[in-house]
Each structure stands twice: as C-alpha cells, then as structure tokens.
Amino acid sequence: MSTQSHWEGHHGPVLERQGEYTVIACQACGFAHIIPIPDAESQQRMYREKYYTEMIPDYIERHTRDQPWWDHVHASRLKTLESLLPVGARRILDIGSGPGGFLRAARDRGWEGLGFEPSEQACRHCVGTLGLNVRQEFFTRETDLGEGAFDAVHMSDVLEHIRDPLAMLRAVRRVLRPGGACCVAVPNDFNPIQTALRRDRGFSPWWVSTPDHINYFTFDSLQRLLERGGFEVRQREASFPLDVFLLLGIDYTDDDVLGRQCHGWRMRLERTLYDMGLGEALTDVYRALAKHDLGRHAVLYATAREGAASPEER
Numbered sequence: 001m002s003t004q005s006h007w008e009g010h011h012g013p014v015l016e017r018q019g020e021y022t023v024i025a026c027q028a029c030g031f032a033h034i035i036p037i038p039d040a041e042s043q044q045r046m047y048r049e050k051y052y053t054e055m056i057p058d059y060i061e062r063h064t065r066d067q068p069w070w071d072h073v074h075a076s077r078l079k080t081l082e083s084l085l086p087v088g089a090r091r092i093l094d095i096g097s098g099p100g101g102f103l104r105a106a107r108d109r110g111w112e113g114l115g116f117e118p119s120e121q122a123c124r125h126c127v128g129t130l131g132l133n134v135r136q137e138f139f140t141r142e143t144d145l146g147e148g149a150f151d152a153v154h155m156s157d158v159l160e161h162i163r164d165p166l167a168m169l170r171a172v173r174r175v176l177r178p179g180g181a182c183c184v185a186v187p188n189d190f191n192p193i194q195t196a197l198r199r200d201r202g203f204s205p206w207w208v209s210t211p212d213h214i215n216y217f218t219f220d221s222l223q224r225l226l227e228r229g230g231f232e233v234r235q236r237e238a239s240f241p242l243d244v245f246l247l248l249g250i251d252y253t254d255d256d257v258l259g260r261q262c263h264g265w266r267m268r269l270e271r272t273l274y275d276m277g278l279g280e281a282l283t284d285v286y287r288a289l290a291k292h293d294l295g296r297h298a299v300l301y302a303t304a305r306e307g308a309a310s311p312e313e314r
C-alpha cells in the first residue's frame, strides 16, 4: 500500500519527493502534480524575470541553432492541425510562444499568428528580431481576446508549469471557434521506461523538476483533462523517446553535455528521415509509440466540442 498525501483538497498516493515538494497522483485532479502548489505571485515573477535569463540562459541561442529541426517539428504539427480544420482556417494563437519558432513556421504556411510570452528576453527576440505579433503577458482565464476569435491554438511545454491547467484549457476553448483545433504538448512523465529504470535500475527520478514543473502528465491523464475542458481528442503523438539512450547505456540524466549530445543525435536522425522523404513514416512511428505511452512528450490534438459550456464550468 503506497503512502498517501494531501494538501488543500488535493490527495493521492505519493509518487516522489523532492526537497519541500511531494509529487502525488492526485485523485481530485486526475493527474499527478506537486504539493504544495507554488503561489501565483512567486511563480509569475519566476517566468517574467528569471526563466530565460537564470534558469535556461542559452535557450534562445540553442533554439536558433536548432531552428532547421524545429521547422520540421512545427510544420508537422501545423499540418496535423490543418487536417482537422476546414480549408481557409488561418488564425492561430501560440500560448507560451518562447523564442517564436512555431509562430514563424505558422507565418511561413500562411497563418496569421498571435503569441503570449511572459519572458522579456524571448518577447524581444520575437518582436524585434523575427517581427512576430507577440504580447509580453501571461495568457490566463482573464485574457479577453473575444469568444471564438481563433481557428487554432498551440500550447507546447506550458501545461506542466500551470497552477490550474483545467482553467487554462477552458480559457483556450473559449477563444477557439466551435470545431477549432488545439495542439497541446507536455512532457510524458512517469512513462513505462522511466518507471522501470527508476524501480529496477537505481535511476533517480530525473524527469521530476520542482518547482517549475508543477504537473506530470501521461497521454491518458492529459486526454481526460482535455475532455473535461470541453475538447474531443483526435490524435495522439509521441516525440522521440529520449530515454532509449538510457537503455543503450548512455546515461545523460546527470550530464548536460551528454544530454545535449543525445538531443543532437535525435535531431540528426529526424532531419535525415525528413530529408529522405520519410517524414510521414516518422509521424506514423510516433503515433504508434503513443499507443504504448512511450516518447519524451505527449502531443495531443483536439477539437473544441460544440454546444453550451458544461454545468461544471458555469
């Protein structure tokens, strides 16, 4: 019987402990998250001021260097979104637009984009260098962009940082027109390879990153949350299963340089396949991995359900 823990209405079995935080499989929320949940003010300060300067200082530079690979990733996501939408759908919102790679790829495919990005450095890069339409703000449930203003929403590596991800998804649904589509990507945590290496091979829980990662999703828990938020999930996709390197004996979990090298090999593999015209095969492989809960990220595509808001929402 596993240990249970609770905090302000959140309760469930303990998955991990890290410093002052405990990761629980929260029965109230339906997904794993840390308790205590950091307060809004200290969290906002972190993203506005420190995230791209202190926590990941060379992120923008790395992103620019990795741009040709990102272009493939983003084009593939846009292609899937386009397949779920009528021809002519052209307004897209990117929440947590970071260094702007997705909005740039969207612009190249004829989309009209708007980004929300709290980091001053990232925002300056988007607006000043790339000429994109990005607001230096948090997108929250109070953000008023008009109901149904967008055909599509992209939100990558955001939900794991959010104090109330359900409220966020409902806010996303409100800005989408009925039938509009979203692409949500989060780290695929406590996945079968991670769990087995932790349990049987003495690995530390390297994917647990407190307090910046509050939530720890799986394909299923993210799908349930999207459904509660008023979406119908249409496609599940994994990203490259980076933990395969660990199975090959290449332990990058405590070695940033090696981690970066593994990322480089992964980019080389994917770019080579795209260049060989095997991009679609790669997408199929990643959809198959998702069926087994494998892959570093869970990428879900969903469409906004039509009709009135659920009673729970009012």
Ligand SMILES: [Zn+2]
Pocket: 009, 010, 011, 026, 027, 028, 029, 030, 033
């Ligand atoms: Zn909870």
